[in-house]
Amino acid sequence: MNFWYSFLAIVVLVMLLLPTAAMLVWVERRLLGFWQERLGPNRVGPYGILQSLADLIKILFKHDWIPPFADAKVFVAAPLMGALAVMMSYAVVPMAPGWVISDSHIGLLFFLAMTSLAVYSVLLAGWSSNNKYALIGAMRAAAQTISYEVFMGLSLLGVVMLAGSFRLSDIVLAQQEGWFILPQCLGFVLFLIAGIAESHRLPFDLPEAETELTAGFHTEYSGIKFALFFLGEYLGVMLISMMITVLFLGGWLAPFGLEGFIPPIIWFVLKTFVLISFFILLRAALPRPRFDQLLAFGWLWMLPLSLINLLVTAALILGGQ
Amino acid sequence: MALAWAELWPILLYFLFTLTLLAGVMLLSSVLGPKNKGHSTDLPYESGILSYGGARVRFGNHFFLYAIFFVIFDMEVLFLFAWAISLKESGWMGFIEALVFILVLLVALVYLWRIGALRVKAEERS
Numbered sequence: 001m002n003f004w005y006s007f008l009a010i011v012v013l014v015m016l017l018l019p020t021a022a023m024l025v026w027v028e029r030r031l032l033g034f035w036q037e038r039l040g041p042n043r044v045g046p047y048g049i050l051q052s053l054a055d056l057i058k059i060l061f062k063h064d065w066i067p068p069f070a071d072a073k074v075f076v077a078a079p080l081m082g083a084l085a086v087m088m089s090y091a092v093v094p095m096a097p098g099w100v101i102s103d104s105h106i107g108l109l110f111f112l113a114m115t116s117l118a119v120y121s122v123l124l125a126g127w128s129s130n131n132k133y134a135l136i137g138a139m140r141a142a143a144q145t146i147s148y149e150v151f152m153g154l155s156l157l158g159v160v161m162l163a164g165s166f167r168l169s170d171i172v173l174a175q176q177e178g179w180f181i182l183p184q185c186l187g188f189v190l191f192l193i194a195g196i197a198e199s200h201r202l203p204f205d206l207p208e209a210e211t212e213l214t215a216g217f218h219t220e221y222s223g224i225k226f227a228l229f230f231l232g233e234y235l236g237v238m239l240i241s242m243m244i245t246v247l248f249l250g251g252w253l254a255p256f257g258l259e260g261f262i263p264p265i266i267w268f269v270l271k272t273f274v275l276i277s278f279f280i281l282l283r284a285a286l287p288r289p290r291f292d293q294l295l296a297f298g299w300l301w302m303l304p305l306s307l308i309n310l311l312v313t314a315a316l317i318l319g320g321q
Numbered sequence: 322m323a324l325a326w327a328e329l330w331p332i333l334l335y336f337l338f339t340l341t342l343l344a345g346v347m348l349l350s351s352v353l354g355p356k357n358k359g360h361s362t363d364l365p366y367e368s369g370i371l372s373y374g375g376a377r378v379r380f381g382n383h384f385f386l387y388a389i390f391f392v393i394f395d396m397e398v399l400f401l402f403a404w405a406i407s408l409k410e411s412g413w414m415g416f417i418e419a420l421v422f423i424l425v426l427l428v429a430l431v432y433l434w435r436i437g438a439l440r441v442k443a444e445e446r447s
Protein backbone atom coordinates (compact mmCIF):
# COMPACT_ATOMS: atom_id res chain seq x y z
CA MET A 1 0.00 0.00 0.00
CA ASN A 2 1.35 3.41 -0.81
CA PHE A 3 1.33 6.42 1.44
CA TRP A 4 -1.56 8.36 -0.05
CA TYR A 5 -3.85 5.36 -0.18
CA SER A 6 -3.28 4.79 3.54
CA PHE A 7 -3.69 8.46 4.29
CA LEU A 8 -7.01 8.53 2.46
CA ALA A 9 -8.17 5.42 4.33
CA ILE A 10 -7.26 7.07 7.65
CA VAL A 11 -9.13 10.28 6.81
CA VAL A 12 -12.21 8.32 5.73
CA LEU A 13 -12.11 6.16 8.85
CA VAL A 14 -11.83 9.10 11.25
CA MET A 15 -14.46 11.06 9.36
CA LEU A 16 -16.80 8.09 9.70
CA LEU A 17 -15.97 7.20 13.30
CA LEU A 18 -16.48 10.56 14.96
CA PRO A 19 -19.93 11.33 13.46
CA THR A 20 -20.99 7.73 14.10
CA ALA A 21 -20.03 8.05 17.76
CA ALA A 22 -21.99 11.30 17.92
CA MET A 23 -24.98 9.64 16.27
CA LEU A 24 -24.70 6.85 18.79
CA VAL A 25 -25.26 9.34 21.61
CA TRP A 26 -28.51 10.34 19.93
CA VAL A 27 -29.51 6.73 19.25
CA GLU A 28 -28.91 5.84 22.87
CA ARG A 29 -30.84 8.78 24.30
CA ARG A 30 -33.68 8.13 21.90
CA LEU A 31 -33.87 4.39 22.61
CA LEU A 32 -33.61 4.94 26.36
CA GLY A 33 -36.41 7.46 25.98
CA PHE A 34 -38.67 4.94 24.28
CA TRP A 35 -37.91 2.26 26.83
CA GLN A 36 -38.80 4.69 29.59
CA GLU A 37 -42.00 5.80 27.85
CA ARG A 38 -40.84 9.26 26.86
CA LEU A 39 -39.65 10.70 23.58
CA GLY A 40 -36.01 11.57 24.12
CA PRO A 41 -34.35 14.35 22.11
CA ASN A 42 -36.62 15.09 19.12
CA ARG A 43 -36.32 18.84 18.54
CA VAL A 44 -33.11 19.46 16.57
CA GLY A 45 -33.54 18.34 12.96
CA PRO A 46 -35.81 15.50 11.81
CA TYR A 47 -36.47 13.18 14.79
CA GLY A 48 -33.79 15.05 16.72
CA ILE A 49 -31.08 13.56 14.56
CA LEU A 50 -28.89 16.68 14.75
CA GLN A 51 -28.95 16.79 18.57
CA SER A 52 -25.30 15.72 18.88
CA LEU A 53 -24.18 18.33 16.36
CA ALA A 54 -25.93 21.00 18.43
CA ASP A 55 -24.26 19.65 21.56
CA LEU A 56 -20.88 19.73 19.86
CA ILE A 57 -21.28 23.36 18.81
CA LYS A 58 -22.36 24.27 22.33
CA ILE A 59 -19.41 22.42 23.85
CA LEU A 60 -16.90 24.10 21.54
CA PHE A 61 -17.99 27.50 22.87
CA LYS A 62 -17.77 26.56 26.54
CA HIS A 63 -15.25 27.90 29.02
CA ASP A 64 -12.18 25.65 28.77
CA TRP A 65 -11.75 25.53 32.52
CA ILE A 66 -8.68 24.06 34.18
CA PRO A 67 -9.07 23.98 37.95
CA PRO A 68 -6.43 26.10 39.70
CA PHE A 69 -6.06 23.35 42.34
CA ALA A 70 -5.47 20.63 39.72
CA ASP A 71 -2.27 19.38 38.14
CA ALA A 72 -2.82 21.27 34.88
CA LYS A 73 -0.59 19.30 32.48
CA VAL A 74 -1.89 15.90 33.50
CA PHE A 75 -5.42 17.25 33.69
CA VAL A 76 -5.29 18.29 30.03
CA ALA A 77 -3.42 15.21 28.83
CA ALA A 78 -5.74 12.64 30.44
CA PRO A 79 -8.85 13.05 28.22
CA LEU A 80 -6.67 13.22 25.13
CA MET A 81 -4.99 9.96 26.12
CA GLY A 82 -8.31 8.29 26.76
CA ALA A 83 -9.85 9.20 23.42
CA LEU A 84 -6.61 8.37 21.57
CA ALA A 85 -6.26 4.95 23.20
CA VAL A 86 -9.74 3.98 22.06
CA MET A 87 -9.29 5.45 18.59
CA MET A 88 -6.02 3.58 18.04
CA SER A 89 -7.66 0.15 18.25
CA TYR A 90 -9.75 0.90 15.17
CA ALA A 91 -6.56 0.82 13.09
CA VAL A 92 -6.52 -2.99 13.18
CA VAL A 93 -10.25 -3.81 12.92
CA PRO A 94 -11.05 -5.24 9.48
CA MET A 95 -14.52 -4.07 8.44
CA ALA A 96 -14.61 -5.79 5.06
CA PRO A 97 -11.97 -7.65 2.99
CA GLY A 98 -9.05 -5.22 2.78
CA TRP A 99 -10.91 -2.41 4.57
CA VAL A 100 -8.44 -1.88 7.37
CA ILE A 101 -5.66 0.59 8.03
CA SER A 102 -3.11 -1.99 9.06
CA ASP A 103 -3.90 -5.71 8.84
CA SER A 104 -1.28 -6.38 11.49
CA HIS A 105 -0.19 -9.92 12.33
CA ILE A 106 -0.50 -9.00 16.01
CA GLY A 107 -3.85 -7.24 15.60
CA LEU A 108 -5.51 -8.93 18.55
CA LEU A 109 -2.59 -8.14 20.87
CA PHE A 110 -2.60 -4.55 19.66
CA PHE A 111 -6.28 -4.26 20.53
CA LEU A 112 -5.67 -5.66 24.03
CA ALA A 113 -2.71 -3.34 24.59
CA MET A 114 -4.65 -0.25 23.57
CA THR A 115 -7.60 -1.23 25.76
CA SER A 116 -5.21 -1.50 28.69
CA LEU A 117 -3.85 1.99 28.04
CA ALA A 118 -7.29 3.49 28.62
CA VAL A 119 -6.94 2.84 32.34
CA TYR A 120 -4.10 5.38 32.54
CA SER A 121 -6.36 8.12 31.25
CA VAL A 122 -8.98 7.40 33.91
CA LEU A 123 -6.45 7.10 36.71
CA LEU A 124 -4.54 10.25 35.76
CA ALA A 125 -7.77 12.21 35.27
CA GLY A 126 -9.02 11.26 38.72
CA TRP A 127 -5.73 11.90 40.44
CA SER A 128 -4.90 15.20 38.75
CA SER A 129 -8.37 16.63 39.46
CA ASN A 130 -7.48 16.88 43.15
CA ASN A 131 -11.10 16.21 44.07
CA LYS A 132 -12.14 13.47 46.47
CA TYR A 133 -14.96 12.13 44.33
CA ALA A 134 -12.68 12.04 41.32
CA LEU A 135 -9.96 10.25 43.24
CA ILE A 136 -12.28 7.53 44.56
CA GLY A 137 -13.87 7.16 41.13
CA ALA A 138 -10.47 6.78 39.52
CA MET A 139 -9.33 4.19 42.06
CA ARG A 140 -12.50 2.21 41.54
CA ALA A 141 -12.14 2.46 37.79
CA ALA A 142 -8.57 1.24 37.94
CA ALA A 143 -9.42 -1.70 40.22
CA GLN A 144 -12.39 -2.68 38.05
CA THR A 145 -10.57 -2.31 34.75
CA ILE A 146 -7.54 -4.35 35.76
CA SER A 147 -9.71 -7.03 37.38
CA TYR A 148 -11.74 -7.51 34.21
CA GLU A 149 -8.79 -7.16 31.91
CA VAL A 150 -7.16 -10.30 33.25
CA PHE A 151 -9.82 -12.56 31.82
CA MET A 152 -10.53 -10.40 28.79
CA GLY A 153 -7.32 -11.66 27.23
CA LEU A 154 -7.93 -15.19 28.50
CA SER A 155 -11.43 -15.36 27.03
CA LEU A 156 -10.00 -14.65 23.58
CA LEU A 157 -7.39 -17.40 23.70
CA GLY A 158 -9.93 -20.00 22.58
CA VAL A 159 -10.53 -17.98 19.43
CA VAL A 160 -6.79 -17.67 18.85
CA MET A 161 -6.41 -21.43 19.19
CA LEU A 162 -9.22 -22.14 16.74
CA ALA A 163 -7.98 -19.65 14.17
CA GLY A 164 -4.27 -20.19 14.81
CA SER A 165 -3.51 -16.51 14.28
CA PHE A 166 -3.56 -13.11 15.97
CA ARG A 167 -4.36 -11.42 12.65
CA LEU A 168 -7.97 -10.29 12.80
CA SER A 169 -8.71 -10.89 9.12
CA ASP A 170 -7.38 -14.46 9.49
CA ILE A 171 -9.72 -14.93 12.43
CA VAL A 172 -12.68 -13.78 10.31
CA LEU A 173 -11.70 -16.05 7.43
CA ALA A 174 -11.30 -19.00 9.81
CA GLN A 175 -15.02 -18.66 10.57
CA GLN A 176 -16.19 -19.58 7.07
CA GLU A 177 -17.03 -23.08 8.32
CA GLY A 178 -19.02 -21.74 11.25
CA TRP A 179 -18.93 -18.74 13.52
CA PHE A 180 -16.86 -19.02 16.68
CA ILE A 181 -19.85 -18.12 18.85
CA LEU A 182 -20.88 -21.81 18.78
CA PRO A 183 -17.63 -23.57 19.76
CA GLN A 184 -16.70 -20.61 21.99
CA CYS A 185 -20.07 -19.76 23.56
CA LEU A 186 -18.53 -19.46 27.03
CA GLY A 187 -15.67 -17.37 25.67
CA PHE A 188 -18.24 -15.14 23.97
CA VAL A 189 -20.13 -14.48 27.21
CA LEU A 190 -16.88 -13.85 29.10
CA PHE A 191 -15.61 -11.42 26.50
CA LEU A 192 -18.96 -9.65 26.36
CA ILE A 193 -18.92 -9.09 30.13
CA ALA A 194 -15.27 -8.03 30.09
CA GLY A 195 -16.02 -5.66 27.23
CA ILE A 196 -18.89 -4.01 29.06
CA ALA A 197 -16.71 -3.62 32.14
CA GLU A 198 -13.82 -2.19 30.11
CA SER A 199 -16.01 0.43 28.47
CA HIS A 200 -17.51 1.35 31.88
CA ARG A 201 -21.09 0.80 30.76
CA LEU A 202 -23.98 -0.10 32.99
CA PRO A 203 -24.17 -2.41 34.88
CA PHE A 204 -20.43 -1.91 35.28
CA ASP A 205 -20.34 1.90 35.45
CA LEU A 206 -19.32 2.05 39.11
CA PRO A 207 -16.40 4.40 38.41
CA GLU A 208 -18.93 7.09 37.55
CA ALA A 209 -21.83 5.94 39.69
CA GLU A 210 -23.62 9.29 39.85
CA THR A 211 -25.69 8.49 42.91
CA GLU A 212 -22.62 8.10 45.11
CA LEU A 213 -19.70 9.76 43.32
CA THR A 214 -21.37 12.63 41.36
CA ALA A 215 -19.52 11.81 38.14
CA GLY A 216 -16.54 9.78 39.32
CA PHE A 217 -13.21 10.46 37.70
CA HIS A 218 -14.49 13.25 35.43
CA THR A 219 -16.24 15.27 38.13
CA GLU A 220 -14.05 18.31 37.50
CA TYR A 221 -14.11 18.05 33.73
CA SER A 222 -16.28 20.28 31.58
CA GLY A 223 -16.53 21.52 28.01
CA ILE A 224 -14.46 19.85 25.33
CA LYS A 225 -12.37 17.79 27.76
CA PHE A 226 -15.51 16.20 29.14
CA ALA A 227 -16.69 15.65 25.58
CA LEU A 228 -13.51 13.70 24.85
CA PHE A 229 -14.24 11.32 27.73
CA PHE A 230 -17.77 11.00 26.46
CA LEU A 231 -16.53 10.35 22.94
CA GLY A 232 -14.13 7.75 24.29
CA GLU A 233 -16.98 5.94 26.03
CA TYR A 234 -19.13 5.71 22.91
CA LEU A 235 -16.19 4.81 20.70
CA GLY A 236 -15.43 2.12 23.27
CA VAL A 237 -18.93 0.67 22.98
CA MET A 238 -18.63 0.65 19.22
CA LEU A 239 -15.16 -0.89 19.38
CA ILE A 240 -16.25 -3.72 21.68
CA SER A 241 -19.23 -4.42 19.41
CA MET A 242 -16.97 -4.51 16.37
CA MET A 243 -14.50 -6.80 18.11
CA ILE A 244 -17.26 -9.21 19.14
CA THR A 245 -18.46 -9.17 15.54
CA VAL A 246 -14.97 -9.88 14.22
CA LEU A 247 -14.03 -12.51 16.79
CA PHE A 248 -17.25 -14.40 17.38
CA LEU A 249 -19.87 -13.44 14.79
CA GLY A 250 -17.91 -13.97 11.60
CA GLY A 251 -17.04 -10.33 10.88
CA TRP A 252 -18.14 -9.41 7.38
CA LEU A 253 -19.18 -12.97 6.44
CA ALA A 254 -22.81 -13.42 5.49
CA PRO A 255 -24.94 -15.78 7.58
CA PHE A 256 -26.84 -18.81 6.21
CA GLY A 257 -25.05 -18.79 2.85
CA LEU A 258 -26.56 -15.44 1.81
CA GLU A 259 -23.39 -14.33 0.00
CA GLY A 260 -23.56 -12.49 -3.24
CA PHE A 261 -26.14 -9.78 -3.32
CA ILE A 262 -25.32 -7.84 -0.14
CA PRO A 263 -21.83 -6.32 0.23
CA PRO A 264 -19.74 -7.56 3.21
CA ILE A 265 -19.59 -4.15 4.89
CA ILE A 266 -23.39 -4.15 5.29
CA TRP A 267 -23.26 -7.41 7.23
CA PHE A 268 -20.49 -6.04 9.41
CA VAL A 269 -22.44 -2.86 10.19
CA LEU A 270 -25.65 -4.79 10.84
CA LYS A 271 -24.04 -7.18 13.29
CA THR A 272 -22.27 -4.31 15.06
CA PHE A 273 -25.47 -2.33 15.32
CA VAL A 274 -27.37 -5.24 16.86
CA LEU A 275 -24.64 -5.54 19.51
CA ILE A 276 -24.66 -1.79 20.20
CA SER A 277 -28.44 -1.90 20.69
CA PHE A 278 -27.91 -4.75 23.11
CA PHE A 279 -25.45 -2.61 25.09
CA ILE A 280 -28.02 0.19 25.25
CA LEU A 281 -30.77 -2.22 26.29
CA LEU A 282 -28.53 -3.44 29.12
CA ARG A 283 -28.27 0.13 30.35
CA ALA A 284 -32.03 0.48 30.35
CA ALA A 285 -32.70 -2.87 31.98
CA LEU A 286 -30.12 -3.62 34.65
CA PRO A 287 -29.35 -2.09 38.06
CA ARG A 288 -25.82 -1.48 39.29
CA PRO A 289 -24.16 -4.08 41.57
CA ARG A 290 -22.19 -3.20 44.67
CA PHE A 291 -18.50 -2.58 44.13
CA ASP A 292 -17.14 -5.48 46.18
CA GLN A 293 -19.66 -7.84 44.52
CA LEU A 294 -18.41 -6.68 41.16
CA LEU A 295 -14.77 -7.40 41.95
CA ALA A 296 -15.54 -10.73 43.63
CA PHE A 297 -17.55 -11.76 40.57
CA GLY A 298 -14.63 -10.97 38.32
CA TRP A 299 -11.98 -12.76 40.33
CA LEU A 300 -13.90 -15.75 41.69
CA TRP A 301 -16.13 -16.60 38.74
CA MET A 302 -14.95 -15.09 35.51
CA LEU A 303 -11.24 -15.78 35.91
CA PRO A 304 -11.54 -19.52 36.78
CA LEU A 305 -14.26 -19.94 34.13
CA SER A 306 -12.08 -18.45 31.43
CA LEU A 307 -9.18 -20.69 32.44
CA ILE A 308 -11.43 -23.75 32.27
CA ASN A 309 -12.79 -22.60 28.91
CA LEU A 310 -9.22 -22.32 27.68
CA LEU A 311 -8.22 -25.81 28.84
CA VAL A 312 -11.37 -27.48 27.47
CA THR A 313 -10.95 -25.76 24.09
CA ALA A 314 -7.32 -26.80 23.90
CA ALA A 315 -8.13 -30.41 24.82
CA LEU A 316 -10.93 -30.58 22.23
CA ILE A 317 -8.76 -29.14 19.47
CA LEU A 318 -5.87 -31.50 20.28
CA GLY A 319 -8.19 -34.48 20.69
CA GLY A 320 -10.00 -33.75 17.42
CA GLN A 321 -6.83 -33.71 15.35
CA MET B 322 11.74 -6.38 9.78
CA ALA B 323 10.48 -4.96 6.48
CA LEU B 324 7.18 -6.76 7.03
CA ALA B 325 6.76 -5.37 10.54
CA TRP B 326 7.46 -1.85 9.31
CA ALA B 327 4.96 -2.21 6.47
CA GLU B 328 2.31 -3.05 9.07
CA LEU B 329 3.42 -0.45 11.58
CA TRP B 330 3.72 2.80 9.67
CA PRO B 331 0.00 3.12 8.82
CA ILE B 332 -0.70 2.80 12.55
CA LEU B 333 1.88 5.49 13.28
CA LEU B 334 0.35 7.74 10.63
CA TYR B 335 -3.11 7.10 12.07
CA PHE B 336 -1.82 7.98 15.54
CA LEU B 337 -0.34 11.29 14.35
CA PHE B 338 -3.49 12.18 12.42
CA THR B 339 -5.81 11.44 15.36
CA LEU B 340 -3.55 13.21 17.83
CA THR B 341 -3.45 16.33 15.65
CA LEU B 342 -7.21 16.28 15.18
CA LEU B 343 -8.11 15.84 18.85
CA ALA B 344 -5.49 18.28 20.11
CA GLY B 345 -6.66 20.75 17.46
CA VAL B 346 -10.26 20.51 18.66
CA MET B 347 -9.14 21.06 22.26
CA LEU B 348 -7.08 24.08 21.23
CA LEU B 349 -9.96 25.45 19.16
CA SER B 350 -12.30 25.20 22.12
CA SER B 351 -9.86 26.94 24.46
CA VAL B 352 -9.62 29.82 21.97
CA LEU B 353 -13.35 30.06 21.28
CA GLY B 354 -14.63 29.65 24.84
CA PRO B 355 -15.33 32.54 27.22
CA LYS B 356 -13.20 33.10 30.33
CA ASN B 357 -15.81 34.09 32.89
CA LYS B 358 -15.07 33.98 36.58
CA GLY B 359 -17.83 33.83 39.16
CA HIS B 360 -17.31 33.84 42.93
CA SER B 361 -17.17 30.04 43.12
CA THR B 362 -15.74 29.11 39.71
CA ASP B 363 -12.42 28.02 41.13
CA LEU B 364 -13.76 25.78 43.91
CA PRO B 365 -13.69 21.97 43.65
CA TYR B 366 -17.13 20.48 42.98
CA GLU B 367 -18.11 18.35 45.94
CA SER B 368 -21.90 18.32 45.69
CA GLY B 369 -22.36 21.89 46.85
CA ILE B 370 -20.55 21.37 50.13
CA LEU B 371 -17.45 23.48 50.64
CA SER B 372 -14.40 21.29 50.21
CA TYR B 373 -12.61 20.34 53.41
CA GLY B 374 -8.91 19.70 52.88
CA GLY B 375 -7.25 18.46 49.70
CA ALA B 376 -7.71 15.17 47.92
CA ARG B 377 -4.15 14.04 48.57
CA VAL B 378 -5.23 11.89 51.48
CA ARG B 379 -4.26 8.41 52.61
CA PHE B 380 -6.79 5.68 52.11
CA GLY B 381 -7.08 1.90 52.27
CA ASN B 382 -4.55 -0.17 50.40
CA HIS B 383 -6.96 -2.72 48.95
CA PHE B 384 -6.78 -1.08 45.52
CA PHE B 385 -3.04 -1.58 45.63
CA LEU B 386 -3.56 -5.28 46.36
CA TYR B 387 -5.69 -5.62 43.23
CA ALA B 388 -2.92 -4.03 41.22
CA ILE B 389 -0.47 -6.64 42.54
CA PHE B 390 -2.84 -9.51 41.69
CA PHE B 391 -3.27 -8.02 38.26
CA VAL B 392 0.46 -8.13 37.68
CA ILE B 393 0.61 -11.78 38.77
CA PHE B 394 -2.32 -13.01 36.73
CA ASP B 395 -1.74 -10.86 33.67
CA MET B 396 1.80 -12.24 33.47
CA GLU B 397 0.17 -15.65 33.32
CA VAL B 398 -1.90 -14.53 30.34
CA LEU B 399 1.28 -13.43 28.58
CA PHE B 400 2.71 -16.94 28.77
CA LEU B 401 -0.58 -18.50 27.76
CA PHE B 402 -0.71 -16.35 24.62
CA ALA B 403 2.51 -17.93 23.46
CA TRP B 404 1.07 -21.38 24.13
CA ALA B 405 -2.28 -20.64 22.42
CA ILE B 406 -0.68 -19.60 19.14
CA SER B 407 1.54 -22.70 19.03
CA LEU B 408 -1.06 -25.13 20.34
CA LYS B 409 -0.89 -27.65 17.52
CA GLU B 410 2.92 -27.56 17.33
CA SER B 411 3.40 -28.15 21.04
CA GLY B 412 0.82 -30.96 21.16
CA TRP B 413 -0.21 -32.89 24.27
CA MET B 414 3.13 -32.30 26.03
CA GLY B 415 2.54 -28.56 25.77
CA PHE B 416 -1.01 -29.07 26.99
CA ILE B 417 0.15 -30.90 30.11
CA GLU B 418 2.71 -28.22 30.87
CA ALA B 419 0.09 -25.50 30.43
CA LEU B 420 -2.29 -27.51 32.60
CA VAL B 421 0.25 -27.66 35.44
CA PHE B 422 0.93 -23.95 35.04
CA ILE B 423 -2.77 -23.04 35.12
CA LEU B 424 -3.45 -25.33 38.08
CA VAL B 425 -0.69 -23.68 40.10
CA LEU B 426 -2.28 -20.32 39.45
CA LEU B 427 -5.77 -21.58 40.25
CA VAL B 428 -4.43 -22.86 43.58
CA ALA B 429 -2.92 -19.43 44.15
CA LEU B 430 -6.29 -17.84 43.38
CA VAL B 431 -8.07 -20.16 45.82
CA TYR B 432 -5.45 -19.34 48.45
CA LEU B 433 -5.96 -15.60 47.93
CA TRP B 434 -9.69 -16.06 48.20
CA ARG B 435 -9.40 -18.17 51.38
CA ILE B 436 -7.25 -15.63 53.22
CA GLY B 437 -9.74 -12.94 52.16
CA ALA B 438 -7.28 -10.89 50.11
CA LEU B 439 -9.89 -10.37 47.40
CA ARG B 440 -12.37 -8.67 49.71
CA VAL B 441 -12.74 -4.92 49.63
CA LYS B 442 -13.88 -4.28 53.19
CA ALA B 443 -11.08 -4.42 55.75
CA GLU B 444 -13.16 -5.99 58.53
CA GLU B 445 -13.94 -9.02 56.35
CA ARG B 446 -10.28 -9.78 55.96
CA SER B 447 -8.73 -12.17 58.44
